[in-house]
Amino acid sequence: MDNQLMPREQLGICAEGNLHSIYLMLNAKEGAEPALKASLATVAQHLFESSDTHSDCAFNGFVAIGANYWDSLYPLARPAQLAPFPAMSATHIEAPAVEYDLFVHLRCDRYDVLHQIANECCQMLDGLVDISDEERGFRYQDSRDLTGFVDGTENPKGQHRQQVALVGAADSEFKGGSYIHVQKYAHMLPKWQRLAIKKQEDIIGRTKQDNIEYASADKPLTSHIKRVNLKDADGNSLEILRQSMPYGSMTNQGLMFISVCCNPSHFELMLRSMIHGDGHGHHDHLLHFTRAVTGSAFFAPSLDFMLRDLD
Template sequence: MPQAQKGICAEPNLHALYLMFNVHEDHDEEVRRILAQILNIFDHYDDEHYEAMVSGVIAIGSNYWMELYPGFLPAELAPFPDMHCEDRHAPVVPCDLFIQMRADRADICHAMGTAVYDALKPHVELVEQIKGFRFLDGRDLTGFVDGTENPKGMHKLDVAIIGDEDPEFAGGSYIHIQRYRHNLSKWNQLDVPHQEEIFGRTKTDDIEFASEMKKPFAHTKRTNLKDANGNSIEILRQSMPYGDMKEQGLFFVSCAKSPQPFTKMLESMIFGDAHGNYDKLMDYTTAETGAAFFAPSVDFLKFQGMS
């Protein structure tokens, strides 16, 4: 099977740098070549600073894919699902390239980001740059542990990496990103029991409520979904908090072997169930960006970079 990019299923890190780019017109050939070279940048820093647990992901926007790789189309590649209900909105802010770099050292993330940007700079516009960081013991800035429902061990591969269902793109992964801005002033006015009711699990110990004890609007209720056969609908989250003294939030990253799980979860959060029970966490955080990408295998990126 083709080699998946290391950063898709990597273990959590202390630091991340997320870069979003738009490619200048008629620079596609150069970008194909440089993306393959960026893999070498990741490998170099991984080899030189192995203790920092370096990883990276290169993903191509759904809107840009056919320009960069005409004639090659992942089976389920689709635009980001634009959703709006009352004051809840999952906006679409498409961009051509998403590059994620993570490490246990902030300086290594910075050095990798500088090298990546220097390589791409003549051919792209930098749309957004976000620095992610680990908060306490892996918590979101709301104070709750993030990624509790993530698949563990080898099950990550089953959830996040394409296999025989799309052989031409085996080793790839569908990526969705959203930058959420939290209203922490409003959130922190709630007492802990109310916050726990909204999440559907305890804040300090990260113990999930029994299903029958969860409110229908609880975050865990709205995101822990089952298919028609009773199987869990899963994604692999690679999200991290970000922020400064003026603005804080979560940079959400979803990796999956199909875009459908993310779309179903987002629908459940924003539109809710048949009774209108949406995810109450949406009252305290706002998605300001949203984009869909595909992260092809290492083999695909290298082969296309030579053609």
């Protein structure tokens, strides 16, 4: 099949889950763009090749460019729906915007290989960027959040992951790319653990031990699942692919929430439903026990887009 019609996606976008992750939020040094564009393409190619070299430990990764920085790096073409992070706030609840120029997302089932490749990426970008934030994630038990509930149960499966996550022919120049939204959530675990298990389950909308979703009629309107499982006017699910993982230490821990999608509107509608609810005061009560401390919007173009037009 003609590769021009099927650009190569960055393999970390739709990858299955891993044991470990590294998240690098980078800001470009002033005047770095001419060299940075080529170096980023080198990093993306390295990640693509490393997925094969280290297939035994399921390494994968991707590079994404911030919504506010995109035009500095690629002034001649812009993804049709790329926009800054949709910051929102309501009484005692906030989803702030903290934008970065670049996001490097790395995952692997071997921590040493993950650390090695992260070092190699940073060396390729040395002198061009500053590391503004770094977090290391990990699989917790059987893919649970630190709240104790299974995370990502609603994720699309198989080839449907690509359909949900990757831009299609409607924006042909950016086919194979993905809109990325990242929020670092800091959990209030002592407050959460003081709740009775049934109260926790009502807040999530699932049972804790067996991960059984409540019947629709039994889900509180303030439950997390009720607020994020949305449908359009025709009854179609507004899906995203979640690539989230727990992160942190004993003093600062929570969830790195990562949404990858073929459009940014699904994430924005979910966030609005969580923060502002249904217009009748039914917002997501999980937000009483976790706090978003960042919110960033990126676009991860196809590997072929990043490699084109390089000298």
